[in-house]
Amino acid sequence: SQQGEEDPQALSIQEGENATMNCSYKTSINNLQWYRQNSGRGLVHLILIRSNEREKHSGRLRVTLDTSKKSSSLLITASRAADTASYFCATPSRGIIQGAQKLVFGQGTRLTINP
């Protein structure tokens, strides 16, 4: 079952600008993760934010989490051509075994940075 949904589906900006991507989810979570996927490659983990955190930074990345609105945002500052990729949010979803959780991914935002 789809848990997180990213918005927008596609985003194209100029190099140096900031890029913001949003993720909404449906049920209570204990963490939310963001991943990047370059064309033809596997997903790479960027950042994990826990439900008791509101904001987290990693280099040029800033992630916020609003559990009351069930939403998260990923901000990439001073974008570079190398940031061109698809970005996915992932949230835990209960599986068929009680107590077990699995990670479910949204459809992703396709980010293009124009030089």
Add this chain to the structure above:
Amino acid sequence: DAGVIQSPRHEVTEMGQEVTLRCKPISGHDYLFWYRQTMMRGLELLIYFNNNVPIDDSGMPEDRFSAKMPNASFSTLKIQPSEPRDSAVYFCASSLGQGNEKLFFGSGTQLSVL
């Protein structure tokens, strides 16, 4: 560590043939996941293992799909018989600790069934 290793990188086969995809997780990781990615359906979880035991296979599309993990360093995903609609990129991922923590993905297997 070399990361999660998947083979083959590309597989082209004809409808009806058996396909076996392979995965070597990161040493010490006790969770292993198989995902499938298509344009239409995005990234879908097929099955995952904890300590070599299948925990949730509710995402396996049908009986043609099977997965095994005979030991902590090897897993296979088999499709028999394969169909054109199975064409997708299949990813293996592993994680340390709980199944909802940070995942490390392999480079994927691009499967084309003609």
